[in-house]
Amino acid sequence: MTMTVKQLRAFQAVAQTLSFTQACEHLHLSQPALSLAIKGLEQTLGGPLLIRSTRSVRLTPEGETLLPLAKRLLADWDNTEELLRQRFTLQLGRVAVAAMPSFACNRLPPALRVFRERFPRVNVTVHDVINEQVIDMVHQRQVELGVAFEPQSHEGTDFLPLFEDVFVAVVPPDSPLADAERIDWHALLAHDFITLQRPSMVRILLERTLARRGTELPVAFESHQLATVGRMVASGLGVSAVPALCQEQMQELGARCRPLHDPPIQRTVGIVVSAGQELSVAARALCEVLQKTLAIAPPRT
Numbered sequence: 001m002t003m004t005v006k007q008l009r010a011f012q013a014v015a016q017t018l019s020f021t022q023a024c025e026h027l028h029l030s031q032p033a034l035s036l037a038i039k040g041l042e043q044t045l046g047g048p049l050l051i052r053s054t055r056s057v058r059l060t061p062e063g064e065t066l067l068p069l070a071k072r073l074l075a076d077w078d079n080t081e082e083l084l085r086q087r088f089t090l091q092l093g094r095v096a097v098a099a100m101p102s103f104a105c106n107r108l109p110p111a112l113r114v115f116r117e118r119f120p121r122v123n124v125t126v127h128d129v130i131n132e133q134v135i136d137m138v139h140q141r142q143v144e145l146g147v148a149f150e151p152q153s154h155e156g157t158d159f160l161p162l163f164e165d166v167f168v169a170v171v172p173p174d175s176p177l178a179d180a181e182r183i184d185w186h187a188l189l190a191h192d193f194i195t196l197q198r199p200s201m202v203r204i205l206l207e208r209t210l211a212r213r214g215t216e217l218p219v220a221f222e223s224h225q226l227a228t229v230g231r232m233v234a235s236g237l238g239v240s241a242v243p244a245l246c247q248e249q250m251q252e253l254g255a256r257c258r259p260l261h262d263p264p265i266q267r268t269v270g271i272v273v274s275a276g277q278e279l280s281v282a283a284r285a286l287c288e289v290l291q292k293t294l295a296i297a298p299p300r301t
Helices: 005-017 020-027 031-045 061-088 108-118 131-139 201-212 226-234 244-252 281-294
Strands: 050-052 057-059 093-099 122-128 145-149 157-171 193-196 219-223 240-243 256-261 266-274
Touching: 005 020, 005 031, 005 050, 005 061, 020 031, 057 061, 061 281, 093 131, 093 281, 108 122, 108 281, 122 131, 122 281, 131 145, 131 157, 131 201, 131 266, 145 201, 145 281, 157 226, 157 244, 157 281, 193 201, 193 226, 193 240, 201 240, 219 226, 226 240, 226 244, 240 244, 244 256, 266 281
Parallel strands: 093 122, 093 145, 193 219
Antiparallel strands: 050 057, 145 266, 157 240, 157 256, 157 266
16 A cells, blocks of 8 residues: 555644644544544554544654655645646646748747737747758657648648648839739749748749749749848849748838749648647647637738
């Protein structure tokens, strides 16, 4: 047998009050139930902890030794119980999410604001990494949630679609293309092209789409950051193509975004989780917020 929390609480109550009657009132137990708990604890530990007479109760030396230990054990138990209760009720918590930069910089912050308003004491860690690293971090369980383009292979992951995103052309504000109703790839590639460096999925999607038409992507400038790409375009160095979810960022940087066709590029953006993994309460709550706030059509171009 092992001692139980109930037995320790019974012992602590009697040891602190030196009264079975007061201990019963404090614990809301009957005297037989309290006596049985004390007896069970003594049998488990191998000897008496209390000396009880008709008029008094006092601790044995072993009881004196146990009392401070019991206080500490029960305090740790209560703290653990309260901590878990707060996490289950989202009064406290922590969740980590990985998101590709095009999403993390544009669509994630408004969703996190909604989450923060609902659960102000849940800490969220955001890993702003390229699409491939999002998938890797989910696979390795470094994060519970990832937001990325739909993986070509779903092996080891589950994918929850959020919305369809189409690529748009990004052009300088003074370009003749800035006022076009829509732009085709032939017209776009007549200008110097600026894009993200490999292994960015944006770059890979552009190259694959053009390769299917027998065209190589002619890159004049490349960068690791979307903000740099947007600033280069706005400065007149060339043109680019990015997911539509980035268009607000591009326009804030001074570039102009127009619908892109012939051929269009479209990919599903969604939540990636490790297959079979039980999500924490905080992660499930964040997943729900993302689905409710982002499961909509992409911004109009």
